[in-house]
Amino acid sequence: MNQTEFPAITTGTGDLAAYLQSNKDAVDADLFDAGAVLFRGFDVPDPQAFDAAINGYGEAGFTYEDSLSNAVRTNVTPRVFTANEAPPTTEIFLHHEMAQTPIYPAKLFFYCEIAPGSGGATPICRSDWVLDRLSNEAPEFVARVEEQGVRYTNVMPGDDDAGSGQGRSWRSTLSAETTQAAEARLAQLGYSWEWRDGGSLRATTPTLDAIRLLPDGRRSFFNQLIAAFRGWADSRNDSNRAITFGDGTPITNDEMAPAITIADELTYDLAWQAGDVALIDNFAVMHGRRPFNGKRRVLASLIA
Ligand code: FE2
DSSP states (O other): OOOGGGGGEEEEOSOOHHHHHHTTTHHHHHHHHSSSEEEEEEOSHHHHHHHHHHHTTTTOOOOOOTTTOSOOOOOOEEEEEEEEOSSSTOOOOEEEETTSSSOOSSSHHHHEOOOOOOEEOOEEEEHHHHHHHHHHOOOHHHHHHHHEEEEHHHHHHHSSTTTTOOOOOOOHHHHOOOHHHHHHHHHHHTTTEEEOGGGGEEOOOOOOOOSSEOTTTTTOOOSSHHHHHOOOSSSOOGGGGGEEESSSSSOOOOHHHHHHHHHHHHHHEEOOOOEEEEEEETTTTEEOOEEEEEEOOEEEEEEE
């Protein structure tokens, strides 16, 4: 595929819910080819219309409550939530949604209710293209993450911290009211953990795959390495300690540099217009959030 075909852009008018319902096969074909489809010009005035469009598409949702996402979010409608409540100045780096956990959605919908004043694009990047180039430019790194997998370490607060891009409390993340319930859930998921002063919890994932085989045989750089390495810094977290190879050896700046450079070069900035809806294949395409000024409201929904 030529890079200029990414993302696919479908312009239209009228009701997006009806369009998605009548054209699902064509939409899915575009999604499969491009990895991301932008719907522009349709009549999607508010979150309720976005919720209806998601229902028109007709696939089951992936619920935030059941997920192990680190982001603080709020539901707006049953299927729609705020994408991430981190402050405007915080850049959210490229990632596959929830690839730092064993439970992740297959697709994501985004909806722009209020376009940002300046900045605020959603960068998107094809991970199969990233892996192709990385396999040539850093073959040892690719071989090592493929052979060993990776682990992520995150320190979760006791209560939600909306000032951080990964400020979701361990209580909410693990659906646990007590430390005993949290430990039971972590053990079930294969995590290791350590309680910290002030009621926070340092949790390390089991070994997770960093490369995913797509249905047609392509492979993607399906992981959270770039976002974790570049972005998991807050009052509790040191991003230099966030990622290791499967054997526990930290992944260094030099080892991450080629992936970061290649992904930046392949990134397309989706500059939002109010009413835009984007559908993203979470296994093939990473996304993030550029910093912004002024109001911006981009909502999200996850497909199981
Ligand atoms: Fe995300």
